[in-house]
Amino acid sequence: MTDAAAQPSAAPAHGSLAGASNRLRQRRRAQTRLKAYGIAAIAFALLALATLVGSVVVKATGALTNTHFTYEMTLSTEALGVTPESPPEEILRAPYGDLIDEALEARFPLATGRTARREVDALVSNGAQFQLAQHVVENPELLGQSVTYPLIASDRTDYYFQGGYGDLLTPEVAGRLTVTGSEDGTLDIRSSEEDFAEALQTVKQSLYGDADRLREQAARQQNAVRVYGERAAAAETEEAREAQLERQAQAEAKRDDLLAEAEALEERAAADAGTEPLDAENISLLIEAGGGWIKMTEVNRSGGEGVALTEVDLPIETSADWRFRTTTLPEGSRRVSDRQIAWLETLKAEGAVERDFNTRFFTAADSRAPELAGIRGALVGSFWTMMVTFALAFPIGVLAAIYLEEFAPKNRFTNFIEVNINNLAAVPSIVYGLLGLAVFINVFGVPRSAPLAGGLVLTLMTLPTIIIAARAAIKAVPPSIREAALGVGASKMQASFHHVLPLAMPGILTGTIIGMAQALGETAPLIMIGMVAFIVETPSGITDSATVLPVQIFRWYDFPEPGFEARAAAAICVLLTFLIAMNALAIFLRKRFERRW
Amino acid sequence: MYDTSKTADSATEQMSTKFHCADVQVFYGETHAIKDVNVDIQDKTVTAFIGPSGCGKSTFLRCLNRMNDTIDVARVQGTILLDGEDVYDARVDPVQLRAKVGMVFQKPNPFPKSIYENVAYGPKIHGMARNKADLDVIVERALRRAALWDEVKDRLDASGTGLSGGQQQRLCIARAVATEPEVLLMDEPASALDPIATSQIEELIDELRQNYAVVIVTHSMQQAARVSQKTAFFHLGNLVEYDDTSKIFTNPEDPRTESYITGRIG
Numbered sequence: 099m100t101d102a103a104a105q106p107s108a109a110p111a112h113g114s115l116a117g118a119s120n121r122l123r124q125r126r127r128a129q130t131r132l133k134a135y136g137i138a139a140i141a142f143a144l145l146a147l148a149t150l151v152g153s154v155v156v157k158a159t160g161a162l163t164n165t166h167f168t169y170e171m172t173l174s175t176e177a178l179g180v181t182p183e184s185p186p187e188e189i190l191r192a193p194y195g196d197l198i199d200e201a202l203e204a205r206f207p208l209a210t211g212r213t214a215r216r217e218v219d220a221l222v223s224n225g226a227q228f229q230l231a232q233h234v235v236e237n238p239e240l241l242g243q244s245v246t247y248p249l250i251a252s253d254r255t256d257y258y259f260q261g262g263y264g265d266l267l268t269p270e271v272a273g274r275l276t277v278t279g280s281e282d283g284t285l286d287i288r289s290s291e292e293d294f295a296e297a298l299q300t301v302k303q304s305l306y307g308d309a310d311r312l313r314e315q316a317a318r319q320q321n322a323v324r325v326y327g328e329r330a331a332a333a334e335t336e337e338a339r340e341a342q343l344e345r346q347a348q349a350e351a352k353r354d355d356l357l358a359e360a361e362a363l364e365e366r367a368a369a370d371a372g373t374e375p376l377d378a379e380n381i382s383l384l385i386e387a388g389g390g391w392i393k394m395t396e397v398n399r400s401g402g403e404g405v406a407l408t409e410v411d412l413p414i415e416t417s418a419d420w421r422f423r424t425t426t427l428p429e430g431s432r433r434v435s436d437r438q439i440a441w442l443e444t445l446k447a448e449g450a451v452e453r454d455f456n457t458r459f460f461t462a463a464d465s466r467a468p469e470l471a472g473i474r475g476a477l478v479g480s481f482w483t484m485m486v487t488f489a490l491a492f493p494i495g496v497l498a499a500i501y502l503e504e505f506a507p508k509n510r511f512t513n514f515i516e517v518n519i520n521n522l523a524a525v526p527s528i529v530y531g532l533l534g535l536a537v538f539i540n541v542f543g544v545p546r547s548a549p550l551a552g553g554l555v556l557t558l559m560t561l562p563t564i565i566i567a568a569r570a571a572i573k574a575v576p577p578s579i580r581e582a583a584l585g586v587g588a589s590k591m592q593a594s595f596h597h598v599l600p601l602a603m604p605g606i607l608t609g610t611i612i613g614m615a616q617a618l619g620e621t622a623p624l625i626m627i628g629m630v631a632f633i634v635e636t637p638s639g640i641t642d643s644a645t646v647l648p649v650q651i652f653r654w655y656d657f658p659e660p661g662f663e664a665r666a667a668a669a670i671c672v673l674l675t676f677l678i679a680m681n682a683l684a685i686f687l688r689k690r691f692e693r694r695w
Numbered sequence: 696m697y698d699t700s701k702t703a704d705s706a707t708e709q710m711s712t713k714f715h716c717a718d719v720q721v722f723y724g725e726t727h728a729i730k731d732v733n734v735d736i737q738d739k740t741v742t743a744f745i746g747p748s749g750c751g752k753s754t755f756l757r758c759l760n761r762m763n764d765t766i767d768v769a770r771v772q773g774t775i776l777l778d779g780e781d782v783y784d785a786r787v788d789p790v791q792l793r794a795k796v797g798m799v800f801q802k803p804n805p806f807p808k809s810i811y812e813n814v815a816y817g818p819k820i821h822g823m824a825r826n827k828a829d830l831d832v833i834v835e836r837a838l839r840r841a842a843l844w845d846e847v848k849d850r851l852d853a854s855g856t857g858l859s860g861g862q863q864q865r866l867c868i869a870r871a872v873a874t875e876p877e878v879l880l881m882d883e884p885a886s887a888l889d890p891i892a893t894s895q896i897e898e899l900i901d902e903l904r905q906n907y908a909v910v911i912v913t914h915s916m917q918q919a920a921r922v923s924q925k926t927a928f929f930h931l932g933n934l935v936e937y938d939d940t941s942k943i944f945t946n947p948e949d950p951r952t953e954s955y956i957t958g959r960i961g
Contacts (some may be wrong), residue, residue, distance in 0.1 A: 111789055578804035582867070584765060586817035586874055587794035596816070597806060 099417065101223035110188055118205040126384030131505040147546050151674075158671045163460055164469055165256045166248035167222060169450040170203035173234065179383065180391035182238040194433035195227035196250060206441055217438055223250045225470040253468040253692045254433045254660035258442060259453060262660055263434055264426035266384075269296060272558070273400070274416040275387055283291030285392055287385065288401035290416065295399045296426060297383050301374050302690050305367035312360035319353035322423070363448050373398040378430035384440065388412065390442035407440035427526045459668060468661025471654070473669050475636045479549055479629070479644030480618060486553020486640055487560055488615050492610055495558070496599075503566070503572040507579065530559045531626025539627060547643040555627055556617040567609020570600035611684040647673045679692075713738040713878055713908040714759060719773035721754050721763065726755050732773075732934045734927055736878075741909045743901060743923035744938065745916060747955065750929040752912045756880050759910065760796035761789040777878070794821050797871030801883040803863030805855030805870070810847050813855040813866055814838060819873035833873055840906075841869035841901050861892025868899065872907075879903060881911040885918065895924050916956055920944050928952045 102554045175181050177200070178192040183233075209218045226249040233239055233247055259262065273291030279605035280286065333339035366372060375396050376383065383402075385393040390410035396403040414420070418555055429436055445451050464471030484600045534555035538544040544551045575598045583593035624630070629645050630653065645653070647669060650681035654666035714736035721729035729751045733765055736742050744752035754763070761782060763769040775782045794817070805813050814834045815824075824830035834851070838844040843865040845871060847858070855866055864884060871879055881900070885893040899914075902921045903909055913919050920940060927937040928949075936943060936952045947953045 463725055576804075578800060578802060579806065580765070581762070581798075581800055581817075582804045583872070584762065584804060585760075585793060585798035585800065586820075586870055587790050588816075589790050590765075590821055596820075603809065 112589055119616035127156055147238075149575055154161060154667050154670050154674075157664055157667035160262070160661070162262050163256075163260075163453045164456040164458065165251035165259050166452045166454065167202075167445065167450055168246050168248050169205065169445065170244055170246045170364070171197065172244045173197070173413050174239050178241065180241060180548050182241045184238075186235050186238075189238055190231050190242070192231065192234075194230045194234070195224070195587050197223055198226055198230065206444075208406065209437070209441075213637070214437065217435060218441065220252055221255050221441065223252045223469045225465070226250045226390055235345060238549045250458075250469055250544050250677075251451075252396075254438075255442060256469055258439070258445075260435045263432035264585075266586055266587065267424045267426065269293075269422050269423045269424060271420070274325070275385070275393065275414055275420040276416055277385075277387060277404075277410070277412060277414040279412045282506075284529060285402050285404045285410075285412070286401070287394065289390065290400075292399040294383070294394075294397050294402065295370075297381075297422075298372075298374060299396050300424075301376065301380050301383075301397060302367045304380055305363045305374075309360040309363040309367070312356050312363065316353045316356035316360065317347045319356065322349040323353065325661050326534070327397060333415055354481070371399055373402065373669060379428050382425045382428070382429050382436045384423040384438075385420060386423060386443075387417060388414045391444070393436050393440075406554065407437050408444055420500065424466060438532060458570070459665065463630060463634050464645070464653075465543050466632075468659045468665060471662070471665055473647065473650060473665075473672060475633055476634050476645050476647045476650035476669070477672070479552075480646040482549035482637060482640050483552040483556060483629075483646055484618060485612060486549055487556040488610075488614060490553065490557040490616075491560040491564055491613065495561050495610070495613075496568050496606055498561075498573055499565050499568030500594055500599065503569050504529045504590065504598065519562050525567060527559050528622040528626060530555050531560065531623030534623060534627045542621070545641050547631050547633070547645075549637060549644050550640040551627045552624050552629050552644070552646065553640065556620060559620065559623060560617045564606075564610050565614035568606040570603025571609065573596055574605060575601045576691070589616040604687050608688045610683045615680040615684075618646075618680070619648055619673065619677060621652055625652075647676075651687065700919070702907050704717040711738050713778065714775040714910075715774070715779075715873060716758075717774045719755065719758060719771065719775060721751070721758060721772075722770045723754075724767070724768040728932055729758070730932045732929070734934060734937050736908060736910055737879075737925065738905070738908045739904060740925055741904050741911060742917035742925040742927065744912045744927050744929060746913075746929035746935075748914075751932040752929045753882055753887075754880055755929070756910060756912050759878070759880055760793050760798055762793075762798065764789055781813050792826055794874045795876055796878045796880060797866050797874060797876035799871050799879065799881040799884045802887050805858070805859055805866050807854065807856050809852045810838075810855050810866060811851040814869050814873045821874055823874065837869040837873035838866075838947070840903070841865045842895070842902070843869055859892070861888050861895055863874050864888060864892070864896060865899065868896075868903075872903070876907065878908045878910065881909065883912050883914060884928065886914060888935070893918070916944070918930070928955060 113331055174197070177197055178194070180189050180192045182448065196470060199215075199222070202218050202222065203215055206218060229250065230247055251259075271289065271291070271293040273289035273293050276288045276290075280285045323346050326342050330339050330342035330346065333342055356370060368375075372397055376394060383397055384407070385392040385394065385404065386412040391407040392404040392410060393407050394402050394404040424437070425432075425436075434442070442451070458470065459472045461474055462470060463475030465471040502512065502516065538554050539546055539553050544554065579595050579597050579601065583597045584590070588596065624646055630649050631643060631645065632653075633643050634644050637643070651666045651669045654662040654669065657663075702951050704786055712735045714734075716732060716734045716736075719729055719732040720727070732755060738922075744756060746752050752779070757763045757777060758771050759777075759782070763771060771783060775798070781787070806816065811834055814837050815830050816831060818833045831938075835848075836843060836863075838847065843862060845864060847853070853865065858866060864887075866954065868881075868884070884900075885896045888896065900909055900911065904924075911919075911923065923940045926940040927938070928935045928942040928943065928947075928951075930951050936947060936949045938948075943952060944956060947956065
């Protein structure tokens with residue numbers, strides 16, 4: 099009989115089961131808190147991931163489509179200076195660029211003068227002429243005929259149609275429009291209702307901003323007034339004091355001017371009526387009427403003055419057939435001018451603008467022009483680099499792991515090697531780039547910028563990962579398998595290669611794939627060995643100059659054009675797709691073939 | 696189960712010495728694991744090594760086919776002769792030796808391959824079969840000897856790891872006998888098995904005695920008494936007593952042996 103059994107009436111040491119003690123409650127609270135922290139951390143991580151992927155994908159949509167012009171033009175044999183019988187080299191070299199530009203300039207006769215013509219030409223990509231030339235070389239019978247060949251639009255055209263330069267709004271209008279021309283080209287615009295009142299208010303809002311700027315300047319002058327006053331008080335000679343007082347008076351006058359100006363501006367802004375001039379800092383007010391586009395240069399509540407951007411049939415008298423268009427960005431903040439908007443919208447209304455899936459992005463190599471740039475070169479470069487890396491890193495890594503795990507004697511030297519392999523995995527990758535530059539390129543003369551050099555460097559970087567993973571996988575094979583093999587008379591090598599290696603292979607492959615994924619996303623060491631160059635040719639082997647996907651992304655993000663940013667984001671999506679696919683394969687291999695003992 | 700006294704008597708008379716071991720010492724680094732072991736293991740006899748845990752019986756067993764070579768710190772001194780040849784001679788290839796001296800381990804350790812592949816692996820690497828038909832014959836003979844043929848003949852392509860524990864151990868025995876060894880070393884072959892599987896293995900050991908010298912390490916004294924004709928008792932690295940099984944279990948000479956078999960030490 100134990101004591102506990104002998105005294106059943108004694109109070110139980112742990113209290114009743116139903117009522118939790120303070121200690122228990124505290125413990126439970128601590129556990130709940132810990133869980134809450136964990137969930138919060140995971141939620142934060144997921145949110146960050148979603149934001150990252152979301153922003154990349156949203157940006158990448160800009161690279162998914164591109165814009166083509168499909169206006170008709172005549173491949174005039176005179177203008178091109180070639181005939182269908184000319185040799186292909188001559189047909190290829192004919193001035194298609196001029197032909198394309200002239201066709202567009204002819205479409206918009208108001209575009210006279212160098213600037214206007216350059217603006218027209220800037221709508222079409224420079225690459226269009228080469229595509230057209232190639233097309234004509236393949237079909238020389240087209241020469242002398244009228245054709246509609248899709249001409250790739252320039253980056254800014256594409257970005258405009260994507261809404262990158264703001265939207266073109268169409269405010270409701272109620273009145274009838276009357277436009278009359280005058281000698282100097284300005285147009286007098288009047289509507290029967292106060293259709294421009296809202297636009298006028300928007301324009302006036304910017305006056306407040308101007309007034310604020312003036313008041314800031316006035317405050318600075320006020321500061322100067324104070325400083326000069328102090329200096330005058332502290333002046334030692336009468337002359338110096340007077341000079342300071344004079345400067346103070348000047349500053350006071352400037353301050354008062356500025357304040358008066360600001361007040362005048364604010365007054366103007368507050369007033370309902372009045373006429374405001376428009377400049378490049380204001381949103382653009384455009385009118386579509388009489389078969390053309392008019393840009394307003396002055397606006398009041400029911401009309402104003404303007405200039406024709408495209409040909410307009412004048413005069414327009416009390417017409418209900420007009421549209422008022424306003425931009426959301428001022429002309430000074432976009433890379434398409436009002437003129438270009440008018441031309442593009444005219445072409446679009448004619449059905450001469452097509453937007454389609456950007457297959458070029460996957461079939462073209464790099465280019466200076468975003469609309470012509472594609473990832474094929476980088477993708478193929480990455481492929482060759484990965485091939486070199488895999489062909490070297492996998493066998494070397496696996497054999498090194500087998501040697502270290504199965505054959506090497508366990509002594510200080512092998513311990514030293516083991517520690518250093520683990521250390522190598524933590525070496526910053528740029529150091530491998532330096533090593534590659536110094537050894538592979540300078541000593542062994544491996545061609546610069548080539549996948550061979552990149553593959554060698556990435557091999558160095560990937561080897562530790564593969565060796566560590568392979569050693570872990572080999573170690574996980576139970577010794578009983580080795581004993582069984584040795585027991586029936588297999589040599590150590592037979593035991594390793596017939597039994598241990600096949601059983602360790604899923605683990606080794608998993609490690610290898612993860613190492614390769616790491617190498618695929620590596621940038622720094624490749625920049626060191628010159629794989630950052632601008633390569634227009636798709637590499638056809640491991641000794642051609644090449645670049646790789648992550649370096650391409652890095653380069654594209656360096657350019658100011660929004661088209662490159664979109665393409666870089668799209669390239670990130672492609673890279674991520676590959677990385678996710680590789681990791682999924684690694685997980686699949688592990689789940690499918692992993693064996694537990 | 697077995698009339699050990701009779702079989703032992705008839706066996707010892709006709710048997711020749713298979714292993715002659717003299718002054719065997721084994722060191723694991725600084726540890727002196729086996730001290731001065733002298734024993735003659737006879738052909739076509741089941742010899743049992745008994746003793747408490749850590750007494751060195753498994754270590755000594757592994758000396759016989761040089762499995763200790765795989766342990767870096769292990770050193771073996773003394774003489775071990777197999778049919779008059781020194782096992783530890785520099786010219787002896789352990790691979791050749793292990794083909795002659797097969798081994799079955801404590802835990803069934805079939806290769807994670809098909810039953811057929813498990814048995815065929817040894818003959819294949821030793822070049823014992825010229826073609827598939829030869830190999831089929833060898834595999835069938837080995838499986839029959841291991842009393843497993845009838846149970847697996849219809850599923851030779853099934854994985855060896857899918858068998859039951861007792862079947863796996865018999866598969867390992869089949870794998871060991873497939874290379875036509877002369878000696879079979881068994882390191883506690885039934886310790887991981889249930890009683891029914893154990894009795895099957897014991898029956899099998901008794902049958903294997905007709906063709907091979909069998910050395911078995913066991914923790915179970917009953918098992919030693921049931922299957923062996925000769926028994927060696929190890930204690931703290933020393934071979935305390937080596938004699939006919941019947942004598943060891945009925946009339947041991949050394950007081951330590953008596954203490955062990957009566958359960959006072961161990």
